[in-house]
Amino acid sequence: MCRTAACWVGLLAAVAVVLSPAKAYYHFVHYSGPPPYSPVYEKFDLRALPDGAVPYFISGNGPIALAAGDSLASVVSQIRLAASTWNEVKTSQLRLAFGGFRNVESAAGTAPHIDVVFDEIPPGLIALGGPTTRGDLTAAESGGFVPILRSVVVLNRDLSAQRSASEGFFLTLVHEFGHALGLQHTLTSSVMSTSITRATSRARPLAEDDVAAISLLYPPPRFRETTAMIAGRVTLAGAGVNLASVVAISPQGVAVSALTNPDGTYLIAGLPPGSYYVYAHPLPPPLFGEVTPANIVLPRGPGGDPILPGPLFETEFYPGAKSVEAARAVVVQAGDILSGIDFAVRRRASLDLYAVSSYSFPANVAVSQAFLNRFGPRRFLVLSGVGLSTGTAPTPGLSVSVMGGSAVVPPGGVLPYGPDPRYVQLNLEFHPFSGTGPRHLLFSLNNDIHVRPSGLHLVGSAPPAITGLAPVAGPEGRTAVAVSGQNLRRNTRILFDGVPATVLASDDNGVLLVEPPAAPSRHRATVVALNEDGQSSWYMHGADSPVYEHPAKEPPSFMLSRPGLPAGSEAMIEIIGTNTQFRPGLTELAFGSSDLAVRGVWVLGPNRLWANVRVGPQASGRAAVTLVDGLEVVASPVPFEILPPNGSRITLVPPVVDVASGREGGYAGGAVAVRVIGLPANTTAAGLTVTVNEEPAAVRSLDGDRLVFELPAGLALGAALVRVRTVQSDSYPIAFSVRRAPPMIVSVRGAGEQPIGPNRPARLGEALVIRLTRLGEAAEAVAADRVTVEVAGVRHPAQQIVPVSGRTDEYEILFLLGLAVPTGEAVPLVVLVDGRESLPAQIPIVP
Ligand SMILES: [Zn+2]
Numbered sequence: 001m002c003r004t005a006a007c008w009v010g011l012l013a014a015v016a017v018v019l020s021p022a023k024a025y026y027h028f029v030h031y032s033g034p035p036p037y038s039p040v041y042e043k044f045d046l047r048a049l050p051d052g053a054v055p056y057f058i059s060g061n062g063p064i065a066l067a068a069g070d071s072l073a074s075v076v077s078q079i080r081l082a083a084s085t086w087n088e089v090k091t092s093q094l095r096l097a098f099g100g101f102r103n104v105e106s107a108a109g110t111a112p113h114i115d116v117v118f119d120e121i122p123p124g125l126i127a128l129g130g131p132t133t134r135g136d137l138t139a140a141e142s143g144g145f146v147p148i149l150r151s152v153v154v155l156n157r158d159l160s161a162q163r164s165a166s167e168g169f170f171l172t173l174v175h176e177f178g179h180a181l182g183l184q185h186t187l188t189s190s191v192m193s194t195s196i197t198r199a200t201s202r203a204r205p206l207a208e209d210d211v212a213a214i215s216l217l218y219p220p221p222r223f224r225e226t227t228a229m230i231a232g233r234v235t236l237a238g239a240g241v242n243l244a245s246v247v248a249i250s251p252q253g254v255a256v257s258a259l260t261n262p263d264g265t266y267l268i269a270g271l272p273p274g275s276y277y278v279y280a281h282p283l284p285p286p287l288f289g290e291v292t293p294a295n296i297v298l299p300r301g302p303g304g305d306p307i308l309p310g311p312l313f314e315t316e317f318y319p320g321a322k323s324v325e326a327a328r329a330v331v332v333q334a335g336d337i338l339s340g341i342d343f344a345v346r347r348r349a350s351l352d353l354y355a356v357s358s359y360s361f362p363a364n365v366a367v368s369q370a371f372l373n374r375f376g377p378r379r380f381l382v383l384s385g386v387g388l389s390t391g392t393a394p395t396p397g398l399s400v401s402v403m404g405g406s407a408v409v410p411p412g413g414v415l416p417y418g419p420d421p422r423y424v425q426l427n428l429e430f431h432p433f434s435g436t437g438p439r440h441l442l443f444s445l446n447n448d449i450h451v452r453p454s455g456l457h458l459v460g461s462a463p464p465a466i467t468g469l470a471p472v473a474g475p476e477g478r479t480a481v482a483v484s485g486q487n488l489r490r491n492t493r494i495l496f497d498g499v500p501a502t503v504l505a506s507d508d509n510g511v512l513l514v515e516p517p518a519a520p521s522r523h524r525a526t527v528v529a530l531n532e533d534g535q536s537s538w539y540m541h542g543a544d545s546p547v548y549e550h551p552a553k554e555p556p557s558f559m560l561s562r563p564g565l566p567a568g569s570e571a572m573i574e575i576i577g578t579n580t581q582f583r584p585g586l587t588e589l590a591f592g593s594s595d596l597a598v599r600g601v602w603v604l605g606p607n608r609l610w611a612n613v614r615v616g617p618q619a620s621g622r623a624a625v626t627l628v629d630g631l632e633v634v635a636s637p638v639p640f641e642i643l644p645p646n647g648s649r650i651t652l653v654p655p656v657v658d659v660a661s662g663r664e665g666g667y668a669g670g671a672v673a674v675r676v677i678g679l680p681a682n683t684t685a686a687g688l689t690v691t692v693n694e695e696p697a698a699v700r701s702l703d704g705d706r707l708v709f710e711l712p713a714g715l716a717l718g719a720a721l722v723r724v725r726t727v728q729s730d731s732y733p734i735a736f737s738v739r740r741a742p743p744m745i746v747s748v749r750g751a752g753e754q755p756i757g758p759n760r761p762a763r764l765g766e767a768l769v770i771r772l773t774r775l776g777e778a779a780e781a782v783a784a785d786r787v788t789v790e791v792a793g794v795r796h797p798a799q800q801i802v803p804v805s806g807r808t809d810e811y812e813i814l815f816l817l818g819l820a821v822p823t824g825e826a827v828p829l830v831v832l833v834d835g836r837e838s839l840p841a842q843i844p845i846v847p
Contacts, residue, residue, distance in 0.1 A: 240264025251404025517630025
């Protein structure tokens with residue numbers, strides 16, 4: 001643990017070694033044995049974390065210098081938003097949870113976590129990130145891995161060089177969190193590429209390569225069945241090439257890659273199904289300031305030694321092609337593994353062209369995502385890169401094209417860039433049906449090719465621009481802002497120091513009425529508009545982006561219903577605020593220690609909320625409590641005390657789940673289950689008293705530590721508290737959600753009105769009628785497109801939904817049973833109405 005300045009210097013020296021400032025998705029790799037090689041990755045062990053969430057902490061010792069017009073509130077906001085970007089990947093189970101602020105002196109806790117600190121780092125860099133403490137090789141069903149116990153994201157403590165509201169600052173943070181989670185550099189212009197080739201934007205921070213990389217480390221169930229794989233080997237004169245980058249690329253934009261193992265084998269996994277060209281290229285030589293090619297931390301062999309990359313070679317498209325025209329596309333379906341996509345490459349003494357940056361100029365700011373408006377006046381890119389130009393002209397013999405033909409370089413279209421002829425100007429003409437989205441640049445020079453994925457982004461309009469911010473009266477006495485400008489659309493997002501404002505009204509006349517996020521009194525926030533095509537108003541205004549000053553207000557504060565809790569406990573803590581505006585889904589609570597976790601928050605009003613808090617068994621000392629909403633951070637003046645464990649207390653472990661669906665929460669009259677630990681030996685269900693909101697609840701069963709009880713019939717919707725008692729002891733209350741009762745399937749019928757059952761199974765392809773009750777629509781018409789029927793997970797659209805005449809709240813749904821549904825004696829069927837799921841029914845299905 002670091003308690004002195006010298007120790008921090010030592011830690012940072014260690015960080016610098018591990019995080020040599022730094023490109024195919026790539027992980028931190030170890031090889032545990034001899035060939036055939038199977039890579040062992042470094043990653044967080046989600047099983048070791050409460051609710052599987054990795055907490056991150058922001059150092060209380062903030063930056064020493066900020067850029068003009070910047071604020072600490074904005075820096076903290078950008079850090080939290082960058083972290084939450086990784087939570088938005090639907091195919092990854094990884095979740096990052098804001099753990100609060102902590103000082104160097106305070107204990108970080110014993111559970112795996114990420115520390116965000118401000119310190120000195122090499123000039124020119126904004127931040128560094130990566131794992132710093134690892135555990136021993138751990139076995140898992142999916143193969144072994146090296147658990148990350150701690151990672152750091154180190155921001156430069158002097159942040160005067162870049163505004164935190166800029167695209168670059170935010171994307172760097174997303175990149176460094178990616179390192180902290182176990183990702184290395186890639187060469188596919190994703191957020192995990194270095195800033196030279198990174199081509200993602202604030203509006204769309206992650207590329208397909210990033211999504212595949214994080215999903216492979218933290219896969220959900222059935223991830224392999226929903227994505228595809230391509231496998232093969234890269235050889236040179238018969239020998240495997242280590243660390244060759246192999247890329248599956250679609251002209252429509254997707255690029256996903258992998259690096260080869262020491263024997264030249266590779267596996268590109270997590271690929272969206274589709275048609276791809278596949279190419280292999282060598283890692284480029286280290287650039288100035290890089291330690292290894294693409295600054296990749298080299299994989300380590302069984303003895304712990306780094307395994308060096310193989311020799312340089314000519315880039316090749318599959319199968320053995322020197323151009324994309326001569327290449328053959330491969331098609332992969334979900335669940336497929338396409339193997340034998342091999343490359344026998346030719347050695348090359350040197351690489352003549354690499355590290356190509358690409359910029360466009362939608363206004364006065366150079367944009368490295370290279371957005372090009374097909375209808376705009378500036379239809380050119382400006383390129384720089386090693387080998388691209390010689391002196392003040394493009395290198396003789398250089399030719400450039402766009403993959404897929406959606407844009408064409410006219411004759412004479414590769415020329416010196418007027419304002420600075422060391423750069424290359426690339427003129428483009430667009431095909432009328434060229435579409436929009438990322439497109440890839442293809443370079444050829446000296447009998448070699450170079451691919452720059454996402455070298456341009458085709459769009460159909462200029463970026464949004466903000467010309468006016470006018471405060472107006474908003475809901476419940478709060479202030480709203482009318483945002484006016486150009487290219488503002490109904491679905492434009494308006495950010496205040498990165499935090500999306502709530503859109504109250506929008507039209508297509510370029511005015512959006514928004515409610516700004518919570519912020520400190522008179523806080524000055526930089527306002528940015530993001531369009532769905534990926535463009536930002538930052539491209540128009542840059543550092544001159546408009547600023548909104550929040551109204552003056554009384555400082556908020558809050559109190560906790562409990563001054564502390566014993567180690568090893570779970571309890572609801574009530575928070576009462578003064579001058580607060582608690583909002584569901586926006587207000588968060590954090591304790592500054594990985595030993596304390598907030599499992600759920602229920603906002604009961606602007607000044608009152610409930611939080612389920614877990615105090616880990618190893619916890620000790622005091623914790624710093626903070627409430628966060630938008631740009632506002634409120635610290636409690638009183639620390640939260642962690643008391644010695646209380647062995648005689650019963651503990652309820654959230655979540656409370658609905659027995660029938662397994663979903664969190666319950667409904668009045670329904671049965672729910674919760675884990676209960678610390679019960680005296682031989683406790684039976686009869687010996688327990690369960691109360692919900694202090695009303696008795698009927699206990700159904702106690703099986704091991706699983707307690708099942710019924711929620712009282714009159715229970716109101718919203719948050720409720722449950723508590724358990726025995727004669728000797730009781731539990732702290734924990735909170736849970738009370739929802740509307742789910743719709744219920746009364747019957748399923750086939751043709752001829754016969755009910756489906758053991759004697760009359762459903763047949764594949766047959767029309768079925770479901771009778772459903774408790775929809776709560778009061779006999780109003782329900783549109784069929786709101787209803788989906790799921791049979792064994794296979795979704796079916798409803799053909800028709802009609803109220804049953806003479807019955808209140810009963811409907812009949814007609815649908816056609818698909819041919820791809822599994823058969824069996826009890827196949828689960830559920831109905832979803834606006835995503836609200838019915839209780840499941842089981843039906844027999846025969847072919
Ligand atoms: Zn990096």
